[in-house]
Amino acid sequence: MxxxxxxxxxxxxxxxxxxxxxxxxxxxxxxxxxxxxxxxxxxxxxxxxxxxxxxxxxxxxxxxxxxxxxxxxxxxxxxxxxxxxxxxxxxxxxxxxxxxxxxxxxxxxxxxxxxxxxxxxxxxxxxxxxxxxxxxxxGSDYLLEHAPNPIRALAGMEPIRERVTDLDEALVYEDVIHPIFESKCNVCHNNDKAKGDLLLTDAESILKGGKNGNVIVAGNANESELYRRVTLNPTHKEFMPTEGRTPLTNEETMLVQWWIDEGAHFDKKVVELNLTDRIKAYLRDVGIGLKKTFIENLDLKKVDGKVIEAIQAEGFKIKPVSGNSALLEVTYSSYNKEPITTNKLEMLLKAKTNIVWLDFSGVPLNEDVVPKLGQLENLVALRMSNSNLTDAGIKAFESLKHLEYLNLYGNPISDASLESLQKLKGLQKLYLWKTNVSDEGMKSLKAYLEGATIVSGL
Ligand code: HEC
Structure with a gap:
């Protein structure tokens, strides 16, 4: 019954x-x-x-x-x-x-x-x-979502705005918050399917709220229905997103909170708001403010479309970091039931020189898979929180000379990894929160990695 x-x-x-x-x-x-x-x-x-x-x-x-x-x-x-x-x-x-x-x-x-x-x-x-x-x-722009701008213009659609990733220029809504809603919420909160009578597609609709009224109280995230929904226990029936869709990452949640607390502005630049080191770190997590010099100087041929399709068939999400770029961004959702096997990874490595961002957050990785990641020579950002990495695995990262951003949150690594991490001289941001690295270890690492911010705890 x-x-x-x-x-x-x-x-x-x-x-x-x-x-x-x-x-x-x-x-x-x-x-x-x-x-x-x-x-x-x-x-x-x-x-x-x-x-x-x-x-x-x-x-x-x-x-x-x-x-x-x-x-x-x-x-x-x-x-x-x-x-x-x-x-x-x-x-x-x-x-x-x-x-x-x-x-x-x-x-x-x-x-x-x-x-x-x-x-x-x-x-x-x-x-x-x-x-x-x-x-x-x-959603009604589904058919032409990835169409080139001239075709979108013919259909009366807004041109695709290239996302700004420069910290000084990025807009807080357009470049930080909107992409989060687009990727995590708007399959259900768009023009054709407004669940809870709520659209999260543009400023006006967001301010209008849903069937129960306002979802955002500017200046107070804790009073905001939208923030409450994404911070509930994921098993709660009001938790957003529903139906087991990929939830916001910790960093994305913090950025939404920051945006609302700072007044939920739609037209301000990121730098016009109160920017703590922690927020800067979160912004890097969504790609805003990485030093782009190395990436900008990379001159690579595009990866063949068939190779991209074969990689997608293995369950990876792979796409250009922006517009028409040859550089690629790869994610593997923690909701994929299948683990990343060496065979899957071999397929991914066919595009290895072009991959600059990799996100395997929350995906447990096997010992035999991790060493192969060392082949991603042009990797700039690597997110591997809660991926079951061990000290032996970290050794493989020594070869990632261009790494600027590394998130190792929640992995059972210890001071034995410090020697390998010291070699990553390009690091600007390193997350070691909830690892077994000791306080002394963090201190000594700081001395080696000049200019890097190491996030070690609250
Ligand atoms: C798989 C579909 C789905 C996704 C994805 C989704 N939602 Fe929802 N959302 C719903 C449904 C269904 C409702 C109405 C039922 C309810 O209120 O729980 C709803 C209601 C809401 C409401 C309450 C509106 C009101 O006034 O009652 C908010 C706020 C909300 N969603 C925010 C979000 C946010 C933020 C995201 C992205 C992190 C998101 N949703 C992703 C399906 C979804």
Whole structure:
């Protein structure tokens, strides 16, 4: 009994809509392909075609039922949802009609003219329903999200603004906070799918708040619903993001808190706000304020698209650090169930000279995998908090001569790692919080790494 009380059975079944809806699509396409085949080769496929329409119609009914359940979740753009719903329903009715017509086609003349028209309408509706369904699931700029600026301009979309990573120039909202919301929140809080009636896409919408009003109290993070939601216990049902999506990192959470506490400004530069060393460190964590001289001087060829795809197929997220750059940023989500094996890593290493940022935070790494990371000769930033690194593993990092940022938070490493860390002369920021490195060890390391900030605890 409690099972039914605690779970929303509607939502449970509703979620299958996105999967099942491909069945009617497939059957309808099959019917149309058969129809063309029959025309061209002059063969009789009437029976097969009629059954394909019937299967399309029946699976269409199931998709509609599941779709209505999913829509009861709420938070979808009403206009888009209506178009999607009614095109879907109309298509299903047409498919039934075509089934009956096809069965009787030989005997009834009147069907001959209306039949092809209905088929064409059905195919057209298929595109409309599919496109709107895609927008409901992914947001309306999904199709052109990665399109070049001229094409975006034609579609009336804002040009993609290249993210500023220079500490002196970066804007606190555009370059720090907005990218966090985009990557972690906006699959559910966008124009087409505003869960909780909340959009986190632009200043105006954020200030407008959600169904329960304001989500941000400028100057007071602790009073802000948005901050409360991301700092709840992840098992709490109000925790954001929901559904086991990748939560904010510790650093991202701190930046959101800082942004709100500093007045939740949308147009100020980072340097116009109160910047402590700790905040500067967090900013580096999201890429703001790294010394870019080394990266800027790197002149590399782009990695072949096929290699990138093969790397993605292994579960890595890999993309240019900005716009059209040949330099790459790689992450592996801690939500991936599969560990990083040596085979996976070998694939990644095919792009090794181009990889400058690597984020394996929260992903436990095996002893046989870590040494290979030493081959990433151009790595500038490495995030490996809570990755189960040992002193033996750290030795492999000695070869990462250009490393400026290294996050080793929460790894069971000790003073035995100091000798290797001392060799990383380019380090500007090193996190050793929650490791077993002793206070004396930290002090001696500071003496070696001039100019670096070592974050060792609260
Ligand atoms: C997988 C979908 C999903 C993601 C991702 C997601 N949310 Fe939500 N959010 C929801 C749903 C569903 C609701 C409405 C139910 C509720 O209030 O808990 C909601 C409600 C909210 C509310 C309350 C709005 C109100 O006025 O009641 C806030 C604030 C919020 N989300 C913030 C965020 C933030 C910040 C992120 C990113 C860190 C995020 N959400 C990511 C699904 C999501």
């Amino acid at each position: 409690t099972f039914f009380l605690e779970t929303n059975i509607y939502q449970f079944f509703g979620r299958f809509h996105a999967m099942l809806v491909h069945l009617p699509i497939g059957f309808i396409i099959l019917a149309v392909v058969f129809e063309m085949l029959a025309l061209k080769k002059k063969i009789d496929l009437n029976r097969a075609i009629s059954y394909a329409f019937l299967a399309g119609a029946l699976s269409g009914v199931l998709s509609i039922v599941l779709g209505l359940m999913l829509a009861s979740d709420g938070g979808y753009n009403e206009a888009t949802l209506n178009i999607h719903k009614w095109t879907g329903i109309t298509m299903t009715m047409i498919a039934f009609l075509l089934f009956f017509m096809k069965r009787k086609q030989k005997t009834r003349l009147w069907t001959q003219k209306s039949y092809p028209v209905l088929v064409i309408i059905l195919v057209a509706l298929l595109f409309v329903a599919g496109h709107n369904g895609g927008n409901l699931t992914h």
